Amino acid sequence: MHNLTSYQQFFEDDCRRARPSLPTMVSEGIILKDDGVVECIKKEAKKLLVKGPEEWSxxxxxxxxxxxxxxxxxxxxxxxxxxxxxxxxxxxxxxxxxxxxxxxxxxxxxxxxxxxxxxxxxxxxxxxxxxxxxxxxxxxxxxxxxxxxxxxxxxxxxxxxxxxxxxxxxx
Missing domain, CATH: 1.20.120 (Four Helix Bundle (Hemerythrin (Met), subunit A))
Incomplete structure (x- = not known):
C-alpha cells in the first residue's frame, strides 16, 4: 500500500536501478476507484516508462x-x-x-x-x-x-x- 507521496520514492528507486516494477504495475493496473488522483499517478508512471532509464556514463x-x-x-x-x-x-x-x-x-x-x-x-x-x-x-x-x-x-x-x-x- 502506498499513499499519495510514498509511491514517489519507489518510482525513483525503481528508475535508478532501471527495473521499473512499480511504475509498470501502476501504468498497467486497472483503476477500481478514483477521485481524479490515481489517473494522474498512472500518467506519471507511463511518462517515466517512455523516458527510459538514465544513460550510462x-x-x-x-x-x-x-x-x-x-x-x-x-x-x-x-x-x-x-x-x-x-x-x-x-x-x-x-x-x-x-x-x-x-x-x-x-x-x-x-x-x-x-x-x-x-x-x-x-x-x-x-x-x-x-x-x-x-x-x-x-x-x-x-x-x-x-x-x-x-x-x-x-x-x-x-x-x-x-x-x-x-x-x-x-x-
Whole structure:
C-alpha cells in the first residue's frame, strides 16, 4: 500500500536501478476507484516508462565491459562443468544488462529479463537464447563467446589490460 507521496520514492528507486516494477504495475493496473488522483499517478508512471532509464556514463560502460570480460575469460578457460554453468549464468545476466542499459532500455529480473530483451530486440534475444541453450545442452562455448564479443565490439571490445577501479590517472 502506498499513499499519495510514498509511491514517489519507489518510482525513483525503481528508475535508478532501471527495473521499473512499480511504475509498470501502476501504468498497467486497472483503476477500481478514483477521485481524479490515481489517473494522474498512472500518467506519471507511463511518462517515466517512455523516458527510459538514465544513460550510462562512459565510466560505467567501461566498468561493465571489464566485468563481462572477466567472466568471459573465466568461461573460456574453465574446464569444470559445474563452474562453467554458474559462470555462464553470470555472463548471461551481465550481457543482458549491458545490451539493455547501453540502449537505454529497462531491465528485468528472472523471466522479466527475457521479456525486456524481447521488447528491445526480438532477433537479438533469439540469438542470445540459442547461444546459451547450445552451451547448456552440448557444452559448446563458441556461440556464447562470439555473441559476447559482438556485444562488446561497438564499445571497444574486451577490456582487461590497464583497467583499474578507484585510481586516478596520476597514481
Amino acid at each position: 562512459l565510466e560505467t560502460i567501461n566498468t561493465k565491459r571489464y566485468f563481462i570480460t572477466d567472466a568471459l575469460e573465466d568461461f573460456i578457460g574453465c574446464s569444470n562443468r559445474g563452474e562453467e554453468i554458474f559462470i555462464a549464468n553470470t555472463l548471461a545476466e551481465l550481457a543482458s544488462e549491458f545490451v539493455l542499459r547501453t540502449n537505454r532500455k529497462w531491465m528485468g529480473a528472472s523471466k522479466w529479463t527475457v521479456r525486456s530483451l524481447r521488447k528491445y530486440d526480438e532477433e537479438f534475444t533469439k540469438q542470445l537464447i540459442e547461444a546459451f541453450d547450445r552451451f547448456y545442452r552440448t557444452g559448446s562455448k563458441t556461440a556464447v563467446i562470439q555473441l559476447v564479443d559482438h556485444i562488446l565490439q561497438p564499445y571497444g571490445g574486451r577490456l582487461f589490460d590497464g583497467f583499474s577501479l578507484g585510481k586516478s590517472n596520476l597514481e
